[in-house]
Amino acid sequence: KAGVTQTPRYLIKTRGQQVTLSCSPISGHRSVSWYQQTPGQGLQFLFEYFSETQRNKGNFPGRFSGRQFSNSRSEMNVSTLELGDSALYLCASTPGGETGELFFGEGSRLTVL
């Protein structure tokens, strides 16, 4: 069974630009969550999508948005990039159930210059 796939793995943008990151969950997983990882801050929750609906949202500005398609694939978008947006963006999918265990992709490393 293929794991969670994120594209692109690495990208460099300049301030003011926008970026779109893609995530394909494990087959059969309907929930997709996005996290931002920065040094010293751990994994900060961005949002969760389930059946094409945003089910939960973290404390990030409106520049961060996402969506989920009918095949459970998800995208997140960051507009008007700032230097502080440089981070590893991780996507995770879950089959549901009681544990809430997340299966993570390898992440998309975004550098904003």
Add this chain to the structure above:
Amino acid sequence: DQQVKQNSPSLSVQEGRISILNCDYTNSMFDYFLWYKKYPAEGPTFLISISSIKDKNEDGRFTVFLNKSAKHLSLHIVPSQPGDSAVYFCAARGYSGSARQLTFGSGTQLTVLP
């Protein structure tokens, strides 16, 4: 407001000895706790979990202890191996509105010295 805290950013242990990673939380409504391990250039992988109704869960070399009164959990690795060198994140499950959400700590870099 960090609800899940890992106060030690790094820990070094000799191979074969015990590694103890600690995690504190503030939200008494968390009902499930998980540990993840992360190697560089990889996503975090699930390691072990514990329900809030238990105080210990064991899986091979890994044991997680939960002290609800102190709002503290710890991960014990015995014996530690060089391949255990990674960043370890603790996570707690709670509810935001009607949706479950995992809240992560900032991570502890474990280095096991050969």
